[in-house]
Every structure is written in C-alpha cells, then in structure tokens.
Amino acid sequence: MHEATQFVHAHGAELRDEYRVTEQLGRLSDRTVELLKGSGGLRLLLAKDLGGYEAHPQDFFEWVMAVGSYHPSAGWVAGVCGVHPFEFSMMSPQVRDEVYGTDPNTLVSSPYAPFGRARAVEGGYLLSGRWPYSTGTDHAAWVILGGLVTDETGAVPHHGGKDNLHFVLPRDAEYEIVEDSWKVMGLEGTGSKDIVMKDVFVPEYRTVRELDMEKGLYANKYRPDSALYRMGFLTLFPGAIAAGTFGIVIGLLREIREYLENRVNAVGQAAKTDPFTLVAYARAEGDLEASLRHYLGAISDVFDWVSAGNSITKQQRIDLRRNQVLGTDRSIRAVTDLYTLAGSQSIQKKHLMEGFFRDLQVAQSHFGNIVNPVLVGWGLHAFGEEIPSTLFY
Amino acid sequence: MSQDNGPTLLERAQKISPGIAERANWVEEHRTIHPDTMQELVDSGLTRALQSKVYGGEEANPADFYRATAEISRACTSSGWILGLLGVHSWEMAHMGKELNDEVFGADPTTLMASSYAPQGNTAEKVRGGYRLSGRWKSSSGIQHAGWVVLGAMVEDIWCVFFVPKADIRLEDDWFVLGLVGTGSQTVIIDETVVPPHRVMEQDILRAGFAPGHHYFTGALYRMPQAYIYGSVASAPSLGVGRRFYDEYKEAFSKNTTATRAILGDRLMMSRLAEARGTLDVCEIVPTFRLNEAYEAACAGVELSNREVAQGMYDIARNGSLVMGMASTLYPTLRPSAVYKVNIMERLYRDIIVARHHGTSSLDERAEPLAAAELGAAHRHHFLITPEQRDQARERARAYGYID
Numbered sequence: 001m002h003e004a005t006q007f008v009h010a011h012g013a014e015l016r017d018e019y020r021v022t023e024q025l026g027r028l029s030d031r032t033v034e035l036l037k038g039s040g041g042l043r044l045l046l047a048k049d050l051g052g053y054e055a056h057p058q059d060f061f062e063w064v065m066a067v068g069s070y071h072p073s074a075g076w077v078a079g080v081c082g083v084h085p086f087e088f089s090m091m092s093p094q095v096r097d098e099v100y101g102t103d104p105n106t107l108v109s110s111p112y113a114p115f116g117r118a119r120a121v122e123g124g125y126l127l128s129g130r131w132p133y134s135t136g137t138d139h140a141a142w143v144i145l146g147g148l149v150t151d152e153t154g155a156v157p158h159h160g161g162k163d164n165l166h167f168v169l170p171r172d173a174e175y176e177i178v179e180d181s182w183k184v185m186g187l188e189g190t191g192s193k194d195i196v197m198k199d200v201f202v203p204e205y206r207t208v209r210e211l212d213m214e215k216g217l218y219a220n221k222y223r224p225d226s227a228l229y230r231m232g233f234l235t236l237f238p239g240a241i242a243a244g245t246f247g248i249v250i251g252l253l254r255e256i257r258e259y260l261e262n263r264v265n266a267v268g269q270a271a272k273t274d275p276f277t278l279v280a281y282a283r284a285e286g287d288l289e290a291s292l293r294h295y296l297g298a299i300s301d302v303f304d305w306v307s308a309g310n311s312i313t314k315q316q317r318i319d320l321r322r323n324q325v326l327g328t329d330r331s332i333r334a335v336t337d338l339y340t341l342a343g344s345q346s347i348q349k350k351h352l353m354e355g356f357f358r359d360l361q362v363a364q365s366h367f368g369n370i371v372n373p374v375l376v377g378w379g380l381h382a383f384g385e386e387i388p389s390t391l392f393y
Numbered sequence: 394m395s396q397d398n399g400p401t402l403l404e405r406a407q408k409i410s411p412g413i414a415e416r417a418n419w420v421e422e423h424r425t426i427h428p429d430t431m432q433e434l435v436d437s438g439l440t441r442a443l444q445s446k447v448y449g450g451e452e453a454n455p456a457d458f459y460r461a462t463a464e465i466s467r468a469c470t471s472s473g474w475i476l477g478l479l480g481v482h483s484w485e486m487a488h489m490g491k492e493l494n495d496e497v498f499g500a501d502p503t504t505l506m507a508s509s510y511a512p513q514g515n516t517a518e519k520v521r522g523g524y525r526l527s528g529r530w531k532s533s534s535g536i537q538h539a540g541w542v543v544l545g546a547m548v549e550d551i552w553c554v555f556f557v558p559k560a561d562i563r564l565e566d567d568w569f570v571l572g573l574v575g576t577g578s579q580t581v582i583i584d585e586t587v588v589p590p591h592r593v594m595e596q597d598i599l600r601a602g603f604a605p606g607h608h609y610f611t612g613a614l615y616r617m618p619q620a621y622i623y624g625s626v627a628s629a630p631s632l633g634v635g636r637r638f639y640d641e642y643k644e645a646f647s648k649n650t651t652a653t654r655a656i657l658g659d660r661l662m663m664s665r666l667a668e669a670r671g672t673l674d675v676c677e678i679v680p681t682f683r684l685n686e687a688y689e690a691a692c693a694g695v696e697l698s699n700r701e702v703a704q705g706m707y708d709i710a711r712n713g714s715l716v717m718g719m720a721s722t723l724y725p726t727l728r729p730s731a732v733y734k735v736n737i738m739e740r741l742y743r744d745i746i747v748a749r750h751h752g753t754s755s756l757d758e759r760a761e762p763l764a765a766a767e768l769g770a771a772h773r774h775h776f777l778i779t780p781e782q783r784d785q786a787r788e789r790a791r792a793y794g795y796i797d
Contacts, residue, residue, distance in 0.1 A: 345531075365727065
C-alpha cells in the first residue's frame with residue numbers, strides 16, 4: 001500500500017468526522033484539505049522533478065478510494081483535483097514552475113468541458129464564460145478551464161467545435177466563484193460551484209490543446225521517458241471519476257454493514273440472519289470486489305504494457321472505458337439493492353449512509369460514469385465501425 | 394363511485410392538484426404539508442373517503458381512493474402520502490365502538506388521525522381504569538395535522554393499538570431524512586397516560602372481524618381485509634410520483650439531447666422509456682384490480698381466503714420496487730444538472746427511494762406468505778389470520794363484550 005494511502009487510513013476516523021460538516025459548509029472543511037495535502041496523494045501523479053511521486057496509476061486510484069470511503073466529497077475532490085498534476089506535468093516548464101515551483105501540493109480546480117469562449121489577442125486570449133462543476137474550487141490556488149476559440153464575430157468556427165483549449169489561471173485572476181451555485185442532492189462537500197469571468201487575459205503559454213494532448217504530443221515532447229504520461233489523460237481522468245465512485249461504494253457498504261449488525265426489523269427478524277439481506281450483502285461485496293479487480297487489474301496490465309516502452313493502443317483505451325463503466329455500474333446497483341433492504345431508519349440523516357447514498361447518486365450522474373454510450377462505442381469498434389466522436393476514451 | 398352523483402374522488406383530486414403542485418417546494422422547505430393543501434384535502438372530502446357515512450364520510454371503494462391518492466402524489470408526493478396515511482385511519486375508526494367515534498368525530502367529523510403501529514419495544518400495562526402507556530414511537534406521518542394518534546404497544550404478548558388524543562402526547566421533530574421530507578413524520582412521545590379500554594383494540598380482533606364497530610358501521614367497506622387498505626399507503630404515492638417522474642423525464646428527454654446520447658444511445662433510451670410507461674400501467678392497473686376484487690367480494694358478503702389476501706397484498710406492494718427500478722434506471726441517464734436541488738427530478742427521485750423503504754413496500758416480506766399459500770404450506774403474517782387465531786380472537790372479543 002502506498003504511504004499516501006496509509007496516511008489516509010491512519011486518519012480515517014478524523015476524515016469521517018469531517019464529512020459531517022460538509023453539507024452545511026457546501027465545500028470541504030479546511031482540515032480536510034490539510035489532510036488531503038498532508039497525505040501526499042495530490043502528488044501521486046506529479047512528475048518526480050516537480051516533487052511528485054510519478055506513481056503507478058493504481059496507487060493513485062487506491063488513494064482516491066481510501067479518501068472517498070471515509071469522506072465521499074473529499075474522495076471526489078481527491079480524484080478530480082488529484083488528476084490535474086498529471087496534465088500539468090506535461091505542460092511547458094514555465095507553467096509547471098509557476099504552479100508547483102514553491103508548493104508541489106498546490107490544489108488546482110477545473111472543469112475541462114468547453115463552457116468558455118476565448119478571443120485571440122496579442123500574446124494570448126481573452127477568456128469569458130460560466131463554468132459549472134468547479135470541484136474543490138474554494139481551496140484551489142489555480143484553475144484550469146475548457147473553452148473554444150471564437151472568430152471575429154464571436155462565433156465558434158464550424159471546424160472548431162472539437163478543438164477544446166485548456167486555460168490555466170491563478171486564483172488572483174479576475175474571476176468570480178459564484179456562492180450558492182452548488183445546491184445539490186449529494187456530494188455537497190465538493191463545493192463544485194460555478195466560475196464566471198469576462199474577458200480575462202490568459203497568455204498563450206498557459207494553454208493546452210486537448211487534441212494534441214490526446215495524441216500524446218505533450219507527453220512525447222516533455223516526458224518522453226515516463227511510462228506514466230503515456231497512459232493518456234483520457235484514461236486517467238475517467239479512472240479518477242471511477243475511483244471517487246468506488247470510494248463511496250466502499251464507504252456506503254461499511255456504513256450499511258455496521259447498521260445491519262444490530263438491526264432487528266419490525267417483525268423481529270435480525271438483519272444478520274435474514275436471507276434476503278444476506279444475499280444482497282454478499283452480492284454487494286462480491287460485485288464490488290469483482291469490479292475493483294476487473295478495472296484495477298486492467299489498468300495494471302496497460303501500465304505494464306506502456307512501462308515496456310509501448311504506446312497505449314486504441315483498443316486498450318476503449319477496453320478500459322468499458323471495464324470502468326461496467327465496474328461502477330455493477331457496484332452501484334449492488335449496493336443500492338442492499339440499501340433498499342436496510343429498513344426505514346436508513347433514510348434518516350443521523351446515519352452517514354443516508355448522505356453517502358445521496359453522494360453516490362450524484363457521482364453516478366457524472367459524465368465519466370455514463371454507461372451505454374461507452375458500451376455502444378466499444379461494440380462499434382469491435383465490429384470495425386467508427387467510434388462516435390462524442391465519446392471520450 | 395361518487396357521492397350524490399357529484400364528481401368522483403379522482404375528479405376532485407384532479408381539480409385541486411395544480412395548486413398542490415405549486416406548493417410542493419414550500420412543503421419540501423418547511424418539512425410539513427402546506428395548510429392550504431390540508432384544507433383542500435379536507436374540503437374536497439378526500440380525507441373522508443373511507444370514513445363512515447354515519448359521520449358524513451363516503452365509504453368509498455378503496456380502489457377509487459387509491460387512484461385519487463396517486464393523483465395528489467403526482468402533484469406533491471408528501472401531500473399524497475399524508476392523504477393516504479390519514480385517510481386509512483377513518484377506516485380503522487369504523488371498527489371501534491360508538492363511544493370512541495363520538496369522542497373523535499362528535500364535535501368535528503373532519504378530525505384526522507395519525508399513527509405509528511409498530512410497538513417498537515413499547516408496552517402497556519393493565520391498571521385500574523384502563524392501560525398505562527408510555528414510550529416513543531418513530532415516524533408518525535401527518536401527526537401535525539391530526540387530532541388523535543393510534544399507537545401500537547404490546548400488552549403482555551398481544552399487539553394492541555391505543556387511540557390517544559393529541560393533548561396527551563409530545564412531539565420530537567426528528568424528521569431529517571433523504572426523501573418524503575414534507576411528510577414531517579415526527580416521533581411521538583408519551584411520558585405516561587392511562588388509556589381507557591374503549592380506546593384500545595387488539596390487532597387480531599380487528600383483523601378477524603370481531604371489533605365492536607361492526608354493530609354500528611355496517612358498510613361493506615369495513616368487511617375488507619385490513620391488508621388491502623393499509624397495503625396501499627405506500628403504493629398509491631409510489632404510483633403518483635412514478636407518473637410524475639415519467640412525465641418530467643419525457644420533458645427533459647425531448648428538450649435535451651446530450652452529446653453522449655446521440656443516435657444509438659437514444660434508441661436504447663426509447664426502449665427504456667417504453668418499459669417505464671408499461672411499468673407504471675402495471676402499478677396502476679394491478680392494485681386497482683385487486684382492490685376492486687376485494688371490495689366487490691365484501692359487497693357480495695364473500696370472505697376472501699388467506700391465499701387470495703396474500704396475493705392481493707403482494708400485488709399491491711409491488712409498486713415500491715417497480716417504481717424504484719424504473720427511476721434508478723432512468724435517473725442516471727439525465728443530464729448531470731438533474732442533481733441540482735432546483736431540478737424537480739432530484740426531489741422526485743429521493744421521494745421514490747423513501748417510498749420504497751416503507752415497510753408496506755417490502756416485497757420479500759410479502760412474498761413469503763404468498764409462496765407458502767401457493768405451496769399449501771402454513772405461514773404466518775400479521776395481516777393474515779389463521780383459523781386458530783380467529784378462534785382465539787373470537788373468544789377474547791366475547792370476553793371484552795364486543796360480540797355475543
């Protein structure tokens with residue numbers, strides 16, 4: 001087990017307590033962020049020369065899952081913000097130094113989705129827009145945001161619809177975090193608020209072209225000898241989402257199990273001898289284990305492949321996506337079936353499982369966990385057809 | 394069925410639904426039913442659908458009440474839930490003696506009654522003048538709007554219910570929950586009170602049909618097995634909120650085609666949508682059929698066998714699981730913004746989950762007596778009375794003087 005994950009388990013009880021304050025806070029507590037940074041987990045995907053571990057992807061996913069099992073919102077932030085160092089490690093040395101030069105634990109928030117619009121000007125861009133879902137943004141010193149470049153009329157050129165740029169901005173840039181923009185069913189603690197800005201200048205060197213990153217151009221240019229960065233951002237990012245989701249399932253299962261230990265239902269049947277409960281419990285544990293072995297095993301196989309000096313293949317990338325969405329879907333269904341049998345007290349807010357269950361619904365709705373389009377794309381590829389361009393993998 | 398050829402229960406529910414729907418956010422925010430909604434539910438006669446005609450009720454067919462409750466739930470799940478819950482207690486009142494009925498309905502025949510039936514470890518002791526009762530009862534839906542509450546407790550090894558006026562109880566506001574937030578189902582606390590015998594009833598005596606109210610309240614409705622009436626309390630709201638979820642989903646689906654759903658994904662969704670529609674029809678038609686069947690049998694003076702009751706109970710209980718299955722399949726396919734609290738899908742989904750958690754939605758528990766009956770084996774369930782229990786209940790009813 002990686003030392004970052006050991007640290008999380010050693011502070012598990014404290015993280016679990018910190019979870020209780022997040023619903024009112026609408027963001028992570030400062031102590032939770034201290035623990036995330038203190039664990040070193042935010043450096044797992046950061047390059048060694050920047051003070052990172054440049055670790056095995058499985059170590060990163062296991063760290064995210066450990067955090068999420070005690071504190072789903074913290075786990076979600078760990079996954080989303082923990083994957084940013086992966087991309088930053090492949091950026092120009094100037095950006096890397098600005099962001100991590102003085103503190104390798106710097107927290108960066110996002111999102112990447114192209115909600116913004118940018119106008120090219122001398123030396124860079126003027127960026128405008130409103131981005132929802134900026135996870136962890138209250139604690140972030142920098143932000144990385146997606147956007148499309150417009151022409152002189154302000155319209156996105158027809159061919160430019162897929163040409164997403166990532167823009168990097170420091171917290172002291174003139175953008176606003178919109179308070180009260182994250183009133184949701186669950187994962188309240190991620191504080192995934194909206195970000196708004198109008199015509200904020202971003203120099204050219206603080207941008208990344210997503211298409212080039214997907215092609216591995218940045219990895220080849222800046223990290224030619226590192227296996228990790230050959231894994232590809234579109235492999236690591238959905239993996240981080242899956243790990244955040246698995247973390248909640250693990251925690252929810254633990255909370256339900258603890259509750260069932262002493263539950264006696266209205267007609268006097270102890271849950272731990274009730275065959276329906278026992279079957280659902282065994283299924284939940286078994287399906288979770290199957291999902292983790294399936295997905296993490298597949299990640300490790302691919303990491304072995306790239307560590308041997310190879311490039312990741314299209315087949316490997318779409319296989320990983322298939323295994324990832326099947327894994328989260330299977331484990332979510334199984335734990336939901338168990339929760340449904342846990343009785344009418346399990347819906348009470350005094351039990352953590354109530355919050356964890358809501359968190360899981362929100363996690364499930366993330367773009368990265370959507371199942372059928374991935375399966376359709378995988379199937380098309382299997383029969384030699386084109387994978388739809390709307391699918392990321 | 395309608396009173397004096399006026400509008401049916403369903404038509405009256407449809408008429409007040411738009412206003413109730415508009416107040417749904419208020420209900421969620423305040424964790425209780427809006428006073429205007431309560432007033433409309435009473436004024437429209439819906440809360441009195443199953444009440445005895447002696448006190449101005451309708452003695453309606455429960456199948457019609459089921460449809461009306463689902464309709465209100467479609468507008469606001471918590472309001473429909475409260476209608477269903479409070480509505481069935483007037484059915485129970487018709488099994489009680491005239492003295493209690495006059496106490497409850499004499500001054501105000503629209504008085505409402507809440508409950509918490511499971512004994513939850515509470516016991517009562519026979520003392521001079523009645524039964525000494527104290528304890529805590531969780532999740533009493535609608536208690537804020539009720540004048541009385543029915544509470545379950547054990548007297549030695551017999552499960553009894555106690556009718557207690559609101560003045561004799563305290564409430565603890567501990568209803569902080571995942572969904573059905575507006576039902577305000579608080580904890581009832583009694584420090585100590587003595588309940589006179591005419592306000593006490595053994596569950597088995599009522600279920601076996603030997604309760605004293607039968608001399609006064611002779612409508613066929615009160616010969617129906619309790620399993621049908623009480624088994625519908627979560628089913629009707631599940632149907633209603635399921636219908637609303639489906640309506641809103643369709644709306645969202647036709648408005649927003651996300652990139653990920655393009656072309657092939659849409660075809661998968663279309664089949665899910667069709668499946669959901671079919672599921673909702675099952676939720677509407679099957680319980681309606683079972684309730685009609687039992688009501689008609691009661692009107693014809695035919696007693697249903699335990700196998701038939703087990704089947705009716707099972708079929709009515711299925712709604713919770715069916716609607717949960719539908720929603721848990723469709724919800725993740727919505728755009729991620731469906732998790733925002735301003736999005737109605739968020740509330741509907743939480744309500745569906747909590748309706749599924751209600752005891753009367755537990756299909757496994759209801760499967761056992763049905764399967765046992767199918768196999769010709771004996772199986773106990775608190776809603777089913779065995780011949781031995783019936784004989785014992787008859788003897789005890791004689792001892793109480795309920796029957797000759």
